[in-house]
Amino acid sequence: MPVFDQGYRRFEGTLRPRHALGALVWTAVRPRLRWWLWLLAAILSFYPGLVYAAITFITLAVGPDAFGGRNRLPEASGAFVAFSDNGDPSQLVAELLAPTTAGIVARLWRISEQCALAGFVLPAVACAGVIATDRATGAHQIYFARPVTRMRYLLSRIAAVTVFCSVATVLPPLLVWLETAALHDDPWFAAQTWSAPFAIALSGAVYAYFVSGVVLALSSTLRRPLVVGLATIFSYLFLQVVSAMIVHGLEDKRWRALDPQYALGGITAPLYGVALPDWLQTPWPWLVGLVVPTLLLAYVWSRLRAVEVAT
């Protein structure tokens, strides 16, 4: 001995009541920033964005003849016409060849809407353990025995999920908007579409809210992060399959709202000024996209109460 050869020194400053939300978010995000995650993010999130970016670049920089006419659009773009009844890519081609401001903004919505799966998979992989690991390692005792409220803790976990979800749902359309603004003939394009970044951010928040509900509910219930991640992705695909089966079985497209991609796309479309088809103009997208995650987060809240007391 002594082990304390440096001695103990008093802290001479003053403690200040702080929210420390940033520190809580950072401790949730920092350990999850791994190189392979970025690779996954790039593959999942930027694939549609990159295709759009390339098409935008070619169309705006090279000219309308780049594709040799509207019928020779690269096949990949056909996948992006989600709400088109017959999946006809000609609508997109028309927008690209004769871009209107509204058309370009609508394209940004399509990008974010097409990234819904990536916006699910990335947080599912990265944030599966955001509560489960804290439970396993007893980290809740570090938080709740200090001036950290349940609300602050929950917000920090939602923020962590939002960070990873936004990489998939906000970054690609935002980058395409920036690219378009940089390459567009009209120098006032950015001013004309000033609301686009806000629409992107808001729609990103809607996606993040939904994903947070699912990921955090599973993470606060299941023990192993791997199981949480798989269950999250499965729940998304399950809803898609169930939705498709009901739509085909009942021949009623309104059931598409059960599919998170359609539900969230339906909620966010008005932000970009995109008109919804009749069959999606129901309360169902709101129920699936906002009410369900609210209920799930209420469940997380009650789970955290139990954890707090058990600290």
Place this chain on the structure above:
Amino acid sequence: MTSTAPVVRVTALEKRFGAVRALRGLDAAFPRGAVGLLGPNGAGKSTLLKVLLGLLEPDRGDAEVLGLRVAADPMAVRRAVGYMPEVDAYVSGLTGAASVRLAGILCGLPGRAAQQRAHEILYYVGLGEARYRRVEEYSTGMRQRLRFAQALVHDPELIFLDEPTNGLDPDGRDEMLALVDDLARHHGKSIVLCSHLLHDVEAVCEHVVVLREGTVALSGSVDDVRKLERGTFHVRVSGDEARFRAAAEAAGMHFAAQDGETLVVRVPDGAGAREIFRAAHAAGCVVRRLATVEQSLEGVFLRAVEGAAEARA
């Protein structure tokens, strides 16, 4: 708050979990310095700590920590005290330094100060060389020290230590107790040491509070409590033991425990071994062995525990 005021004061504290009454009108005052909180499982120690940290709301009664009413501002209480949990607790993926820094920031330390304090405290608890290693790589003893460092980083006036020597080897245990002792004796920290290891409490604490079934069974300075052990004997008799017991109890003696054939007998104040011989003689027994019990906390604690068992019976 004056320097003589208790650091913790609870008044008529009640807490129920369904039909179970974890705290039964608990009244206690923890003076400054190192206080040992003792009690068998289910005595209410953990419930009391949770109430003091504002994690549990009492059904009735009031709790004050460092002059702050817990019910009024639990966050202020948590900011003012340090808490070392009993079980393993760490944030996955962080280094030792980052973990302690985080604890400091959560308690209100500015970022740079938290960073500096984290390094200082890690050296203090003997983890200076390991501070950049990830916590997952730490041994049990190192994690124990890390939790201690996290409780200390914001320089709290009062520190709750829940079984701080659990899982430590003898050297590690001595070092941990030396740190606790150093803080209490040389740096003016008040410490509530929650432990079932009486040796630990005897080694570092000046006061002790023994809980039993949600009430205070015993409270006072360690020296005073040890004195309660005076007049306790290990006795072995030959003959009719039941008659000896009856005679002894008629003379005001109590039987605290029995270890095989050895009885633990406590004689009334002012009495001594002579009364034991008299009782044996009256019962027609012969005293084969008589030894005074060494004055330790253990006997007192055991009596408190047995008192609970008897009350249950």
